Amino acid sequence: MDEFIAGLPKIELHRHLEGSIRPETVFALAREHSIDVGADSVEGLAESYVFGDFPSFVDLFIRTTKVLRRSGDLELIITEMAREMAAENTRYAEVFFSPVWHQMNGMTERSIAAGLNAGRAVAAGFGVELAWIVDNSRHLDVSSGFDAVDFVTGPNAPEGMVAVGLGGPEVGFPPEPWKPVFDKARAAGLEAIPHAGETVGAESVRGAVTALGAKRIGHGVRCLEDPEVVSMLVDSGIPIDVSLTSNRLLGVVESDERHPLKELIAAGLQVTLNTDDPGLFRTTLHKELALATSVHGITREGLADHMRIAVRHACLSPERQRTLLAEIDSYMSV
Numbered sequence: 076m077d078e079f080i081a082g083l084p085k086i087e088l089h090r091h092l093e094g095s096i097r098p099e100t101v102f103a104l105a106r107e108h109s110i111d112v113g114a115d116s117v118e119g120l121a122e123s124y125v126f127g128d129f130p131s132f133v134d135l136f137i138r139t140t141k142v143l144r145r146s147g148d149l150e151l152i153i154t155e156m157a158r159e160m161a162a163e164n165t166r167y168a169e170v171f172f173s174p175v176w177h178q179m180n181g182m183t184e185r186s187i188a189a190g191l192n193a194g195r196a197v198a199a200g201f202g203v204e205l206a207w208i209v210d211n212s213r214h215l216d217v218s219s220g221f222d223a224v225d226f227v228t229g230p231n232a233p234e235g236m237v238a239v240g241l242g243g244p245e246v247g248f249p250p251e252p253w254k255p256v257f258d259k260a261r262a263a264g265l266e267a268i269p270h271a272g273e274t275v276g277a278e279s280v281r282g283a284v285t286a287l288g289a290k291r292i293g294h295g296v297r298c299l300e301d302p303e304v305v306s307m308l309v310d311s312g313i314p315i316d317v318s319l320t321s322n323r324l325l326g327v328v329e330s331d332e333r334h335p336l337k338e339l340i341a342a343g344l345q346v347t348l349n350t351d352d353p354g355l356f357r358t359t360l361h362k363e364l365a366l367a368t369s370v371h372g373i374t375r376e377g378l379a380d381h382m383r384i385a386v387r388h389a390c391l392s393p394e395r396q397r398t399l400l401a402e403i404d405s406y407m408s409v
């Protein structure tokens with residue numbers, strides 16, 4: 076199975092650039108920029124990645140973004156991410172990035188875009204196509220969302236922009252107030268890919284669909300708490316981007332065994348498999364697929380189907396989708 080997973084052409088739709096940075100790189104950049112990350116060794120830093128409640132995770136995420144100060148830093152972390160993706164045979168990925176934190180650290184729109192463009196070009200050289208989702212933090216003022224949309228649809232827009240996201244703590248921060256930001260983004264041609272149904276139940280998923288016009292839902296596993304919301308997703312063909320290790324580490328589920336992956340699939344939902352924040356969670360897409368097989372009994376054909384679902388629901392042209400589907404089909408026919 077391991078060999079099968081290694082060779083399977085992969086598509087990943089839910090992964091955060093800033094959550095992909097390896098602890099070694101966080102530590103090296105912190106030294107270079109004389110930034111205190113609360114640890115005096117790589118091991119100490121990695122040990123500080125303790126996941127309690129969701130707000131403490133958000134704090135950790137923001138802490139690691141503090142080491143990113145120049146376009147070259149973004150290029151470096153994208154290069155490292157893409158190298159890992161290439162080694163795993165990931166062919167295409169939609170990656171969230173969070174400009175608001177980089178701007179708070181003094182980066183300009185131009186330097187952020189330069190870093191993303193340079194890194195994306197390096198990734199293409201590795202045979203990995205990257206597309207960007209600009210992420211927003213729901214606990215910040217909605218004006219930060221308008222700023223982000225203006226950035227990625229304006230003269231300094233990074234290349235490869237496909238969507239707008241909404242992350243951060245769900246508790247106390249429902250999706251509805253973000254409707255004007257998402258309306259503006261969708262009017263400018265971006266898709267809506269918000270997180271929902273992770274730390275709050277099905278009502279958050281309902282809001283993400285009805286108020287924000289979600290093309291896909293990040294996580295969404297708690298849609299199971301309301302059969303009406305499940306039906307809404309199934310009937311409209313809106314997939315959920317599931318991350319098994321993330322859900323366990325952040326307490327969305329009690330253990331790998333208790334994850335409702337099979338229940339979600341049995342309910343008729345379109346499910347994709349993803350890493351979310353592999354640098355923080357110490358996972359890889361390979362490990363996530365292995366987990367789906369070993370713990371949940373997903374077969375080889377099942378894994379290929381999850382990849383096909385990801386292709387069909389990616390922000391890709393029909394031609395590009397056909398090419399990726401043909402790659403998967405060809406792998407499965409050998």
Ligand SMILES: [Zn+2]
Nearest residue numbers: 091270293351
């Ligand atoms: Zn996420």
